[in-house]
Amino acid sequence: MRGFIYLTSQPDGRVLVDNLHAHPAHVGTGIGHRLLHAGFAWAAANYPGQNVWLNVFSSNARAIAFYERQGGRCVGEHVITFRGSELPEREYVWPADYVDERAKKASSSSDRQQRC
Numbered sequence: 001m002r003g004f005i006y007l008t009s010q011p012d013g014r015v016l017v018d019n020l021h022a023h024p025a026h027v028g029t030g031i032g033h034r035l036l037h038a039g040f041a042w043a044a045a046n047y048p049g050q051n052v053w054l055n056v057f058s059s060n061a062r063a064i065a066f067y068e069r070q071g072g073r074c075v076g077e078h079v080i081t082f083r084g085s086e087l088p089e090r091e092y093v094w095p096a097d098y099v100d101e102r103a104k105k106a107s108s109s110s111d112r113q114q115r116c
Contacts, residue, residue, distance in 0.1 A: 002026040005035040007043060007052070015043040017054035036070055037106045040094070044103035049096045058088040067092045071102075 003022035010016050017039060022031045043052050056063050058077065068074075072092035079086050094102075 002029075003031045003035050005039045007039050009047055009050075013047070013050050015047050015050050015052045017052060020054070032066055033070065037102055040099045041103040041106045044100045048100070050099075051096050052094045052099050053091060055089045055091050058090050064090065070094075071098055 001023060003026060004019065005017065005021075006019040008016050008018050017036070020032065020035060020039070022029075022035070040052060043050065053075075054067070054072075056067065058064075064074075072094055074090050075093050076091045077088060078091070079088050081087075
């Protein structure tokens, strides 16, 4: 397995990227980009007009750089408590129009690949 993504709808209508992971041997190969954009396509098809979002630990500079390269916008910071430790997180959002646009591009790219 090269990686996986898990998305789920939230009570407020937004779509949460609950998990996005690339196998260490595949980091830097584009698998994260492909997984995230497949997630955008899924969100656009199943929850049209909804933003996609996630939380990331503020100390995870590699993930933050990735999300920003992928068009994510940091919209807030907060602290969670986990097993007695306070951990700062950032919330990243991809607006629905961005998600829809990326889903259409992924679909047309997939169509081109299948025709070759």
